[in-house]
Amino acid sequence: MKGKQLTLVVLLVAGVLAVAALAQAPLSYAKDVEAIIVKACSECHGGDNPKKGLDLSQGKGFERLVGVKSQEVEEMLLAKAGDPAGSYLWLKVTHTATQGKGMPRTLFGSKKLPQADLDVIQNWIIQGANP
Ligand code: HEC
DSSP: OHHHHHHHHHHHHHHHHHHHHHHHSOOBIIIIIHHHHHHHHTTTSSSSSOGGGOOOSTTTHHHHHBTOBOSSSTTSBSBOTTOGGGBHHHHHHTTOOSSSOOSSEETTEEOOOOHHHHHHHHHHHHTTOBO
């Protein structure tokens, strides 16, 4: 009986630790954000002549976004670690930027990313805009 109880406790603790580890791993650009951005943005922000010179194609986005100045609002960074409100990328995807259109643009105006994708981008910035 004792042995079984101990096993249960050990399994329980292991489970809690595993869940905690998952919850604490910060979101990563390569693993969590890049697929969203490449799919929704690289059609315009990619190729030989990316819009606004901003290349968000596979493998390029992280270094073009994090800690890089916006061209439209030069006093802001595109992605500022820990600070969505201070990240021009965040203003563009939430359609709250003061310049230009909300992103992603389409032929028929701007549309918004699904809320789940916006949550990923916001949490990625909050958690430190990690590669
Ligand atoms: C249909 C083409 C198109 C798509 C798709 C598109 N963009 Fe843009 N983007 C533009 C154009 C054109 C501009 C410049 C004018 C403006 O801001 O409206 C721009 C400007 C920007 C800027 C401002 C850059 C700076 O240095 O200030 C950011 C940031 C941006 N886009 C991010 C994105 C993101 C993120 C996505 C995907 C969610 C996206 N864009 C999708 C065409 C597009």
